[in-house]
Amino acid sequence: MTQPAVRLSEVSRRFRRTQALDDLTLDIPTNAITGLLGRNGAGKTTLMSIIAGHDRPSTGSVEVFGVDPFEDAPTMSSISFVRDNQRYPEDFTLRQVLEVAPLFHAGWSTDIAEHLVHGFRLPRKTAIKKLSRGQASSLGIVLGLASRAPLTIFDEPYLGLDATARRFFYDTLMQDYLDHPRTILVSTHLIDEMEPLLEHVVIVDGGHLIRTAAADELRGSAVTVSGVTAAVEDVAAQRPVLQRRTIGGLTSVVLETAADDELRTEAARSGVQLTPATLQDLVAAYGVESESLEGTRA
CATH class of the missing domain: 3.30.70 (Alpha-Beta Plaits)
Structure with a gap:
């Protein structure tokens, strides 16, 4: 039986008076597109931050490819986490980001990066801090997909994108995933749009795991x-x-x-x-x- 890419056991995370995650036990399958679904405040971003090694649980254990990811450089290098509030060095441009990004991901694909930059019509010389909301989201998608990281995590990657740009993202995601299978975890509120891509689904609410199953089984x-x-x-x-x-x-x-x-x-x-x-x-x-x-x- 294939080992899960991610395994969480009795994970809880508390921020002062807020219980963001509560006794959550969960496996995320290897080489599948998993949708992380739930309302705002359900605990999705906290969960993804813990999986990516950017945060650690108050109690419980997390394994990514069999290793605790928190501050573990080899494991974290196998993860690409694209989030809404992505930060970049002051005055960096797209051109500079694309020069630096391959240093962090051994599987980086210049071809898919260029395909996405062209499709999203991203300006190469504009400072990233001056990009629109949609352009900033597009850049995050470029970095996530072109990384071809064994575990790629997208936290609502479509914010600010119009319908045409979102369709381009979905089509490119699916094609590159089919060509280069890897574990992809994506949180979304546009469930009807992304449902055809999802092979596995995790539903959380109030920090609790509500359901986890293959998408077809859940439907x-x-x-x-x-x-x-x-x-x-x-x-x-x-x-x-x-x-x-x-x-x-x-x-x-x-x-x-x-x-x-x-x-x-x-x-x-x-x-x-x-x-x-x-x-x-x-x-x-x-x-x-x-x-x-x-x-x-x-």
Whole structure:
């Protein structure tokens, strides 16, 4: 059995009065694109910082390729962590960054770097501190993908990018990953856009691990039932409800169950609509159990 690229055991991280991560045990598979999903404040960035060796847990243990990454130079050189607040030397330009970056990553690809710079239309001579939000995000993507690091971590890499630029990123990511398999961990709120790329999914909320599974397994683990409230409640009875939303006389519930023949038959008989739950549905459902029209928990 292939060893996981990342293994966390009973990891907690506390910042004074804030419990950012709480007793989290998790494996991230090798040579797969894993999506780290959850609401703002769920603990995603803290988790990625610990995995990258930039922070260490208050309790628990972390291994990246079998080694504690914190302040371990060989392990950290095998990791590329692209985050929103990436810092660069004062007055550095893109040209200077691309000259220095290969020194930190043995697998650096000048070809993919040039492909991305051209595709994003990045200015080479402008000081990085003067780049727009989207251009700064594009530069982070260049550094992450061109590093071809065995573990590449993206923390919401698309901020400020328009739809065309995001599509270019997704297409390039997938093609280069297929050509050069490695472990990629990406946090995103644009779940519907990135869902086709994801092979494995980790959902966190409030510092807790909610679900971790292969993406295909997770997609088939829940369904949405919607229609007239009384009919929906009849179908949902005796089944695990992740989320319930009611507007007027209509209700939609996310059930944590597969759409088997019994459920399909019951839904057809009750006149309710049955649809597979998307990853976006699941993240929302795990984060908010029940809502009424006013947005309060029901």
